[in-house]
Amino acid sequence: MIPVNFNNVKIKIKNIIEHKNLKLRDIGEFGWINRVRSRVLQGRSGILAGIGDDSAWIKSQGSLLITCDLLIENVHFLKDIHPPRLLGRKALSVNLSDIAAMSGIPQYALVAIGFPQDTELEYADELMEGFLEVAVEHKVELIGGDTTASEKLCLSITVFGKPAHKKPVLRSGAKPGDDIWVTGTLGDASLGFELLKKSQTGELDLSDFHHSSLLVKHFDPDPRVEAGIMLGKIANSMIDLSDGLISDLGHILEESGKKTTVKAEVYLDKLPISKDFKEYFKGNPLDDENGLSLVLTGGEDYELLFTAKQSSRSKILEFSRKLDLPISRVGRIKKGKKAEVILRDEKARKVKHPRLKFEHFPSQERQMT
Amino acid sequence: MIPVNFNNVKIKIKNIIEHKNLKLRDIGEFGWINRVRSRVLQGRSGILAGIGDDSAWIKSQGSLLITCDLLIENVHFLKDIHPPRLLGRKALSVNLSDIAAMSGIPQYALVAIGFPQDTELEYADELMEGFLEVAVEHKVELIGGDTTASEKLCLSITVFGKPAHKKPVLRSGAKPGDDIWVTGTLGDASLGFELLKKSQTGELDLSDFHHSSLLVKHFDPDPRVEAGIMLGKIANSMIDLSDGLISDLGHILEESGKKTTVKAEVYLDKLPISKDFKEYFKGNPLDDENGLSLVLTGGEDYELLFTAKQSSRSKILEFSRKLDLPISRVGRIKKGKKAEVILRDEKARKVKHPRLKFEHFPSQERQMT
Numbered sequence: 034m035i036p037v038n039f040n041n042v043k044i045k046i047k048n049i050i051e052h053k054n055l056k057l058r059d060i061g062e063f064g065w066i067n068r069v070r071s072r073v074l075q076g077r078s079g080i081l082a083g084i085g086d087d088s089a090w091i092k093s094q095g096s097l098l099i100t101c102d103l104l105i106e107n108v109h110f111l112k113d114i115h116p117p118r119l120l121g122r123k124a125l126s127v128n129l130s131d132i133a134a135m136s137g138i139p140q141y142a143l144v145a146i147g148f149p150q151d152t153e154l155e156y157a158d159e160l161m162e163g164f165l166e167v168a169v170e171h172k173v174e175l176i177g178g179d180t181t182a183s184e185k186l187c188l189s190i191t192v193f194g195k196p197a198h199k200k201p202v203l204r205s206g207a208k209p210g211d212d213i214w215v216t217g218t219l220g221d222a223s224l225g226f227e228l229l230k231k232s233q234t235g236e237l238d239l240s241d242f243h244h245s246s247l248l249v250k251h252f253d254p255d256p257r258v259e260a261g262i263m264l265g266k267i268a269n270s271m272i273d274l275s276d277g278l279i280s281d282l283g284h285i286l287e288e289s290g291k292k293t294t295v296k297a298e299v300y301l302d303k304l305p306i307s308k309d310f311k312e313y314f315k316g317n318p319l320d321d322e323n324g325l326s327l328v329l330t331g332g333e334d335y336e337l338l339f340t341a342k343q344s345s346r347s348k349i350l351e352f353s354r355k356l357d358l359p360i361s362r363v364g365r366i367k368k369g370k371k372a373e374v375i376l377r378d379e380k381a382r383k384v385k386h387p388r389l390k391f392e393h394f395p396s397q398e399r400q401m402t
Numbered sequence: 403m404i405p406v407n408f409n410n411v412k413i414k415i416k417n418i419i420e421h422k423n424l425k426l427r428d429i430g431e432f433g434w435i436n437r438v439r440s441r442v443l444q445g446r447s448g449i450l451a452g453i454g455d456d457s458a459w460i461k462s463q464g465s466l467l468i469t470c471d472l473l474i475e476n477v478h479f480l481k482d483i484h485p486p487r488l489l490g491r492k493a494l495s496v497n498l499s500d501i502a503a504m505s506g507i508p509q510y511a512l513v514a515i516g517f518p519q520d521t522e523l524e525y526a527d528e529l530m531e532g533f534l535e536v537a538v539e540h541k542v543e544l545i546g547g548d549t550t551a552s553e554k555l556c557l558s559i560t561v562f563g564k565p566a567h568k569k570p571v572l573r574s575g576a577k578p579g580d581d582i583w584v585t586g587t588l589g590d591a592s593l594g595f596e597l598l599k600k601s602q603t604g605e606l607d608l609s610d611f612h613h614s615s616l617l618v619k620h621f622d623p624d625p626r627v628e629a630g631i632m633l634g635k636i637a638n639s640m641i642d643l644s645d646g647l648i649s650d651l652g653h654i655l656e657e658s659g660k661k662t663t664v665k666a667e668v669y670l671d672k673l674p675i676s677k678d679f680k681e682y683f684k685g686n687p688l689d690d691e692n693g694l695s696l697v698l699t700g701g702e703d704y705e706l707l708f709t710a711k712q713s714s715r716s717k718i719l720e721f722s723r724k725l726d727l728p729i730s731r732v733g734r735i736k737k738g739k740k741a742e743v744i745l746r747d748e749k750a751r752k753v754k755h756p757r758l759k760f761e762h763f764p765s766q767e768r769q770m771t
Contacts, residue, residue: 063653081465085657086573087503087642088469090565093462096450099545100457101560103514105552134456145472145558176468179558183474189514189558191470196459204455273456288454 055154062180069161073175079140080176089176091141091193098194098201100131106185114229117156119252120188121163127275128192129171129256130335134273135201136265139194139258141176142168147183171258197262202339207270207289211340213297213364214349216257218307219278220318223331225251228313246309254335260360263352264339271339277330278304279374279386281338286372296369302379304328305361326387329376340366424523431549438530442544448509449545458545460510460562467563467570469500475554483598486525488621489557490532496644497561498540498625499704503642504570505634508563508627510545511537516552540627566631571708576639576658580709582666582733583718585626587676588647589687592700594620597682615678623704629729632721633708640708646699647673648743648755650707651733655741665738671748673697674730695756698745709735 057065070084082090104124106112115123125142132139144164148157168175173192225247231237239248257273264271270289272281282297289295301319306328310318318324341349346362353360376384426434439453451459473493475481484492494511501508513533517526537544542561594616600606608617626642633640639658641650651666658664670688675697679687687693710718715731722729745753 082570082572087500087640088467088506088563088570090504090570090572091466091468093464093466095462097460097462097466098457099460099510099512099560099562101512101514101546101548101558103516103548103550103552103556103558105516105550105556107553108516108551131456135459137457141468143468143470143560145470147472147474147477147556177470179470179472181472181474182477183472183554183556184476185553187472187474187516187552187556189470189472191468191512191560193468194457201451201457201459203451203459271456 057148057152057154057157058150060154065157065180069175072161072165080174083174083176084178089141089143091176096196098132098135098137098196099191100128101189101191102128102131104188104190106187111229111233112186114233115252117159118163118166121160121165122167122253124188124190125164125167125173125192126254126256127335128190129167129173129258130254130273130275132192132194133256133258133261134271134337135203136197136261136268136271137194137201138197138262139171139173139192141193142173143177143191144175145179145181145189147181147185147187149184149186150182152186171256196265198265202265202268202271203288204270204272204285205288205291206268207285207295207340207366208342209293209295209366209368210343211269211366212343212346212362213282213299213338213340213366214360214362215274215278215305215336215338216260216358216360217334217336218305218310218359219274219329219334219336220324220327220331221247221250221307221310222254222333222335223251223277223327224310224313225249226333227327246307247313251333254333256335257337257358260337260352260356260358263356264337264349267341267345267348268339269341271337274334274336274338275332277332278338279329280332282374283372285338285340286374289366290372294369294372295366296372297364297366297374299364299374299376300379301376301384303361303363305359305363322387329387426517426521426523426526427519429523434526434549438544441530441534449543452543452545453547458510458512460545465565467501467504467506467565468560469497470558470560471497471500473557473559475556480598480602481555483602484621486528487532487535490529490534491536491622493557493559494533494536494542494561495623495625496704497559498536498542498627499623499642499644501561501563502625502627502630503640503706504572505566505630505637505640506563506570507566507631508540508542508561510562511542512546512560513544514548514550514558516550516554516556518553518555519551521555540625565634567634571634571637571640572657573639573641573654574657574660575637576654576664576709576735577711578662578664578735578737579712580638580735581712581715581731582651582668582707582709582735583729583731584643584647584674584705584707585629585727585729586703586705587674587679587728588643588698588703588705589693589696589700590616590619590676590679591623591702591704592620592646592696593679593682594618595702596696615676616682620702623702625704626706626727629706629721629725629727632725633706633718636710636714636717637708638710640706643703643705643707644701646701647707648698649701651743652741654707654709655743658735659741663738663741664735665741666733666735666743668733668743668745669748670745670753672730672732674728674732691756698756
């Protein structure tokens, strides 16, 4: 365990560890499935058959939102330093974030896990406990999944929900004149992950490190489900920040520009940056090449990026107060010749793009100008 | 490529490889997603938003069947010898098999793939081509997914469908007096996989090997979707054979025995065994310890195991003729003191269970007696 103060993380450790020092293989694949099943309340009337059959069977009416995300050891997390309970939480949270970005109400989840052969039962229990904690917080029911062996730990989560309003918010609705908004602050998760990696190579001693909110943001992101629901009637387009501001704004431009091409202008001085992020860079992080890069292209913040017409400003600020969550206006959608993100400083001068921090298969072609 | 005759595999290679010698990373994560998206017909009216948003959005009414399966390199397949097109086919087929086992009609799929960093674009294209081939065969639409990096190739597929009849067939409906039936033949897939592994260690030369149906069964199982739909009004309980006959029959007994405990009697001389399987063992495979073990406990046959009342026999044999698929009556459900599978030889003598061939986390506790 790393010496981090998880003040922001609601952890209520239940006494679920019955057998110390057992391996997962000691109870077997089906022993494990029964163990998970016994901890899942299958009470919701919409579930006609849950865990324990070839497929889950649920009632459905109207329309359905569905998303899935794969989390893989050494790519998305470092197994030795990511506490299993928090990993379980994150695995579900990042999927809830995708439902939130559609202004959806999450309802059901499936979890497929590839466990290394020598996994401790305690580790697997903690992982599941974290997953179920977030499920309970968001009234999501676990209805099925798969368990298998794997060399590296891998988690594949599928989440279903329903649109909170008549229609969900798509990426494709951004219109010229729309303001661009983001919830929360930018770059914290990727700076947190960078610090963790530095602690692994000995460059940084985390026990001397006090900016725990950065680590919490990497370990235990809070999906903006409530915000997504509130914004559902106001946002013209929405996406969650998983790949970084420029990249995700690029997705909105691409999807929204199928008829009329749109571009985005982003005002650097309006970007929301956390106190801990600023303190780490001792000065304006945007004057630092790495700081600028993390804020604009760091992934995994799981905040919401959305566009809305200018007449919605006061309503959005009212939501911000109700949710006790910063929501910052950071730019503007305009008609453009191509789908590009233009960065401007406080004097409205164009600023060169930093290198992308976050892509699983980095490609030159993709870098936006 | 191994020198196998894939006569049984319908392969229509389209000329989709535009760029030879490119790596996946050369087009980037989003380049890849757009590539897949351009090959998917999003024509079905039920899809309100498909690939290209945070979540897919589909119309739904009535009830929904959902299943997911994780396929991991070196656990479920050997990457160097499993042709990527067939791996793509199998990844979807094993999920369709789960929908078939509920008597469901598959409709939509999500595919999450973790690709090793140095994956060739051609490899990824072939994998997707195989996946989409099976999707087209079964009228399944790809509506979303996730793509990420991974040390080992891993595929997580989620499939949705609807019950073909008013209710799906659950594992829990087996009743005392029911006949036990299986489609197709038993043990071929696991024998095929065993032979492949032997060819890797040099114990067997596959170029001298003529029993290709065994390998095809491992590489490219045919999900029994049509049979599942037909059997939906007749079967009292059903499961697909992924873990092996004894194990999967055990699941039916466990789920069906919640009120009245049931046991199963299986008649060894009635078990359907393929010509190629018999030829490999040169004699009765059930007289061979390994042969017996493969037939009873070998996994991944993806046939249907079901129970039905005795008055349905002629109807089931009629289905068998219509489907041109063997359906064999192999045993009987009885009231019992515990949920056990009893094996009987042709003289009705009890036979000792072989060791289990297929469990991801082998456990002594789980072995049924």
